[in-house]
Amino acid sequence: MNTQDYIKLENEYGATNYKPLDVVLTRGRGVWVWDVEGNRYLDCLSAYSAVNQGHCHPRIAAVMREQAEKLTLTSRAFRNDQLGPFYGELCELTHSHTALPMNSGAEAVESCIKAVRKWGYQAKKVPDGQAEIIVCENNFHGRTVTIVGFSTEPQYRNGYAPFTPGFKIIPFGDAQALEKAITSNTVAFLVEPIQGEAGVIVPPAGYLKEVRRICTQHDVILMTDEIQTGLGRTGRLLDEEYEGIEADLTVIGKALSGGFYPVSAVLSNKEVLGVFQPGDHGSTFGGNPLACAVARMALRVLVEEGMVENSARMGEYLMVQLRRISSPYIKEIRGRGLLVGMELHKEAGGARRFCQALMGEGLLCKETHENVIRFAPPLIIQQDDIDWALERIERVLTTL
Numbered sequence: 001m002n003t004q005d006y007i008k009l010e011n012e013y014g015a016t017n018y019k020p021l022d023v024v025l026t027r028g029r030g031v032w033v034w035d036v037e038g039n040r041y042l043d044c045l046s047a048y049s050a051v052n053q054g055h056c057h058p059r060i061a062a063v064m065r066e067q068a069e070k071l072t073l074t075s076r077a078f079r080n081d082q083l084g085p086f087y088g089e090l091c092e093l094t095h096s097h098t099a100l101p102m103n104s105g106a107e108a109v110e111s112c113i114k115a116v117r118k119w120g121y122q123a124k125k126v127p128d129g130q131a132e133i134i135v136c137e138n139n140f141h142g143r144t145v146t147i148v149g150f151s152t153e154p155q156y157r158n159g160y161a162p163f164t165p166g167f168k169i170i171p172f173g174d175a176q177a178l179e180k181a182i183t184s185n186t187v188a189f190l191v192e193p194i195q196g197e198a199g200v201i202v203p204p205a206g207y208l209k210e211v212r213r214i215c216t217q218h219d220v221i222l223m224t225d226e227i228q229t230g231l232g233r234t235g236r237l238l239d240e241e242y243e244g245i246e247a248d249l250t251v252i253g254k255a256l257s258g259g260f261y262p263v264s265a266v267l268s269n270k271e272v273l274g275v276f277q278p279g280d281h282g283s284t285f286g287g288n289p290l291a292c293a294v295a296r297m298a299l300r301v302l303v304e305e306g307m308v309e310n311s312a313r314m315g316e317y318l319m320v321q322l323r324r325i326s327s328p329y330i331k332e333i334r335g336r337g338l339l340v341g342m343e344l345h346k347e348a349g350g351a352r353r354f355c356q357a358l359m360g361e362g363l364l365c366k367e368t369h370e371n372v373i374r375f376a377p378p379l380i381i382q383q384d385d386i387d388w389a390l391e392r393i394e395r396v397l398t399t400l
């Protein structure tokens with residue numbers, strides 16, 4: 001079968017909720033992936049930062065194979081010998097008190113929403129059914145009905161009503177707006193340190209620190225969604241480290257498994273997760289031994305192989321070099337670590353055609369919103385690969 005055969009099959013039988021680039025991948029190793037025709041590409045998306053450790057990392061693959069032959073799923077009705085060590089290593093690494101393992105990112109965000117509501121009623125004595133959670137414009141926290149209900153992106157929410165009430169939306173990057181929006185019923189504020197899906201929007205310096213101060217002062221739980229920014233993507237283990245703050249709840253996912261398996265977790269620095277009593281919340285696959293074994297190794301290689309530091313170093317290099325490209329299409333280069341957005345002027349005719357052209361040059365990138373190209377390669381990328389990419393990016397941006 002060739003590329004067109006695979007595409008035809010997908011189009012014939014698949015639900016139509018995606019419009020991928022017409023490349024059919026069959027193999028990946030490190031920063032590179034290969035299509036069914038044998039063409040090689042540099043992956044500049046890393047599965048939305050789920051493959052931070054690089055494709056098919058051999059140490060994670062080995063653990064996955066090993067664990068798959070030993071024990072995969074027990075449900076939480078019984079204990080397993082991977083969960084305790086996973087908790088210990090995860091909490092020590094992230095300086096958390098407690099963790100709650102789930103599967104997808106959206107599930108972990110939903111778990112946070114449940115936890116802070118319960119916390120609000122029990123600890124803050126908010127009248128039953130009145131808990132409010134504040135979120136930001138242009139947020140992305142996943143695709144469940146509750147989560148898209150507080151999205152401001154029409155395409156994410158249109159047609160899916162009725163939605164879960166209890167959310168208030170304020171502008172991103174505006175700490176004063178948060179302070180103004182808080183009432184005695186506010187239980188939590190949910191925010192991404194950098195809005196990835198919105199187009200790599202970096203808030204003003206000091207924003208998170210100010211948000212932390214406001215939340216503490218008003219007894220509001222600060223929840224950060226680090227599903228995309230976390231685990232080294234922006235050059236620190238968690239992006240919040242840049243502002244020297246600790247959120248009360250932090251959600252991680254994606255790279256927590258190195259892209260092998262859906263694993264997410266809620267990290268808690270406060271007694272928020274303590275509101276859950278046995279039976280209050282659960283997941284059949286959450287915390288299963290296969291997921292725990294894979295996540296333990298995914299965290300281990302991230303740290304032991306210096307990927308976080310490499311992300312900071314290579315991200316800086318990439319950003320500086322991208323800024324040197326002289327193209328009338330480029331409006332702004334922004335980001336942190338290896339989460340970099342290139343915003344194009346409206347006149348450029350949309351980012352999609354540039355992504356298409358980059359694919360022709362051997363670079364897989366994805367547009368986010370109309371006019372932003374995101375560059376987020378695996379965190380193991382080396383300078384010669386970045387130079388290889390830059391040559392092609394410059395060619396496309398100056399000749400298309």
Ligand SMILES: *Cc1c(COP(=O)(O)O)cnc(C)c1O
Binds near residue numbers: 107143226227
């Ligand atoms: C990807 C992502 C999610 C959703 O994760 P899923 O695993 O797709 O449910 C939530 N928040 C952010 C910031 C993300 O990047």
